[in-house]
Amino acid sequence: RKEVEQDPGPFNVPEGATVAFNCTYSNSASQSFFWYRQDCRKEPKLLMSVYSSGNEDGRFTAQLNRASQYISLLIRDSKLSDSATYLCVVNRVGANNLFFGTGTRLTVIP
Amino acid sequence: DTAVSQTPKYLVTQMGNDKSIKCEQNLGHDTMYWYKQDSKKFLKIMFSYNNKELIINETVPNRFSPKSPDKAHLNLHINSLELGDSAVYFCASSQDSGLAGEGKQFFGPGTRLTVL
Numbered sequence: 001r002k003e004v005e006q007d008p009g010p011f012n013v014p015e016g017a018t019v020a021f022n023c024t025y026s027n028s029a030s031q032s033f034f035w036y037r038q039d040c041r042k043e044p045k046l047l048m049s050v051y052s053s054g055n056e057d058g059r060f061t062a063q064l065n066r067a068s069q070y071i072s073l074l075i076r077d078s079k080l081s082d083s084a085t086y087l088c089v090v091n092r093v094g095a096n097n098l099f100f101g102t103g104t105r106l107t108v109i110p
Numbered sequence: 111d112t113a114v115s116q117t118p119k120y121l122v123t124q125m126g127n128d129k130s131i132k133c134e135q136n137l138g139h140d141t142m143y144w145y146k147q148d149s150k151k152f153l154k155i156m157f158s159y160n161n162k163e164l165i166i167n168e169t170v171p172n173r174f175s176p177k178s179p180d181k182a183h184l185n186l187h188i189n190s191l192e193l194g195d196s197a198v199y200f201c202a203s204s205q206d207s208g209l210a211g212e213g214k215q216f217f218g219p220g221t222r223l224t225v226l
Contacts, residue, residue, distance in 0.1 A: 034214065043200055043217035044153065085151065097143065097166050098215060100153040 001026045003099035006088050010105040017078050021104045023071045023088030030099075033064055035073050036087040038103065044087055047073075078108045113137050116201050116218040123191055124226055130187045131221045133201030141165070142184035143202040143215065144176060153200070159184050191225045198222050 006023045013019045025033075033050035048055065050062040050071055061074040071088055088101035114135045123129055135142060143166075144156040157176045158166035164176070173189040184201060201218040 043219050045217065046214050049214070087153070097155040097158055102150065102152050 002101075003027060004088050004090055004101035006101035006104050008102055008104060010107055012107045012109055013078055014109050015078055015080060017108075018074065018076045019078055019106060020075075021073045021086055021088070021106075023073075023101055023104075025069050025071070025088075025090045025099075027090075027092060028066075028069060030069075030090040030092045032091040033062075033071050034089040034091075034098075035060075035062060035071075036089050036100070038085045038087055040084075044100075047086070075106075078106075080108050080110060082106060083108045114201055114203055114216050114218040116199075116221050118221060119219060120222050120224075122224045122226065125191055125193060127191050128187070128189045129191060129223075130185055131199055131201075131223075132183070132185045133218055134183050135201075135203040135216070135218075136182065137203055137205075137216060139203035139205050139216075140181060141204045141206065142178065142181070143204075144184065144186050145200040145202060145217075147198045147200060147220070149197070157184075157186075188223075191223075193225050196223055196225045 004025050035047040036044040037047045038044040048057050050064045054063040059076045063072045085103040085105045087103045089098050091098050116133050141160045143158045145153050147153045155168055156170050159178045161181050162178045175187045178184045198220045200220045202215040204215045
């Protein structure tokens with residue numbers, strides 16, 4: 001079983017829509033959680049960390065459910081510039097590396 | 111002012127050749143990584159170095175040999191290139207070694223390797 005699993009999409013949404021991505025992770029020892037964003041033919045970049053209590057950064061809200069080993073990212077009021085692939089990423093103490101999901105592709109349509 | 115840089119950006123070569131990719135970070139980070147992203151966009155760790163010492167060596171053919179002359183540089187040498195090596199190779203760095211459970215990483219722009 002993969003460390004991190006995501007629905008690959010694609011998600012095609014109109015500007016202004018709210019869209020949510022989900023992700024599950026297999027190892028309960030996972031300690032740190034992130035969403036990275038990767039634009040076409042570019043490198044992944046950290047979008048936001050995910051904290052146990054949930055956290056928000058502008059139009060982006062991340063949530064963690066440890067019991068279900070589930071992470072989510074909600075994007076409100078989608079912009080054209082949000083079009084990208086969103087990578088769910090987990091780390092665990094002692095693992096010394098990040099485990100990446102295969103990403104969920106989002107296209108925001110005018 | 112580039113944080114993590116890689117050269118070359120594109121690399122097209124014949125099967126059987128030997129090639130190197132270079133990576134440098136000016137963030138003062140202690141840990142550097144090499145990742146491979148295949149055609150299905152799956153990003154997988156290959157190697158990790160902390161302060162010039164190898165920490166992670168995933169199941170990678172021994173044709174791939176990383177070298178870290180100092181903690182700001184991590185190069186990747188590939189011998190006897192095969193068709194299946196075609197991918198995008200990303201270098202990354204992070205402040206911590208990952209042992210603390212953190213792991214925010216900064217990626218280079220990638221090297222797109224095509225083996226013909």
